[in-house]
Amino acid sequence: IIGGLHRNVGAVPVIAFARGLGVAHKQYALACRPSAVSVEQSVPLDWIRTELAPAVAVQGNLDPLVLVIGGDALRQGVARITASLPAHSHIFNLGHGVRQETEPAHIEQMIAYVRDADGAGLG
Numbered sequence: 638i639i640g641g642l643h644r645n646v647g648a649v650p651v652i653a654f655a656r657g658l659g660v661a662h663k664q665y666a667l668a669c670r671p672s673a674v675s676v677e678q679s680v681p682l683d684w685i686r687t688e689l690a691p692a693v694a695v696q697g698n699l700d701p702l703v704l705v706i707g708g709d710a711l712r713q714g715v716a717r718i719t720a721s722l723p724a725h726s727h728i729f730n731l732g733h734g735v736r737q738e739t740e741p742a743h744i745e746q747m748i749a750y751v752r753d754a755d756g757a758g759l760g
Contacts, residue, residue, distance in 0.1 A: 678732030719754035
C-alpha cells in the first residue's frame with residue numbers, strides 16, 4: 638500500500654498503524670518503510686526507545702484510559718512518555734483513539750502537559 642501510494646502520489650509522509658504487533662513493529666517498519674509507526678499503549682517504552690525509535694519515527698503511546706482519568710495520572714503519563722522517547726523522532730499521541738467518555742478538558746490538559754514537557758526539553 639505504501640509503495641503504491643508513493644508511486645501514484647509521490648513522496649508523502651505515511652504513518653502506519655498495525656495494532657497488536659508488539660515488538661514486531663520493528664520488523665513491520667523495516668518491511669513496509671512508513672515515515673512513522675504508530676504504537677499502542679501496550680508496547681514498552683524502553684523497547685520503543687532502544688529498538689524502534691532508532692529505525693523509524695514513532696507515534697503514540699498514551700493509554701486512552703489515562704486521558705479519561707485526567708489530572709495527576711494524565712500528567713504523569715505524559716511525563717513518562719516525553720521523558721522516555723526522543724523528541725526528534727516521536728509524535729505524541731494516544732495508543733489508540735479518544736474514548737467517548739473523555740472530558741474535553743482532559744484533552745486540553747494533555748496538550749498543555751505535552752507543550753510544557755517539550756518546552757522544558759524533556760521530550
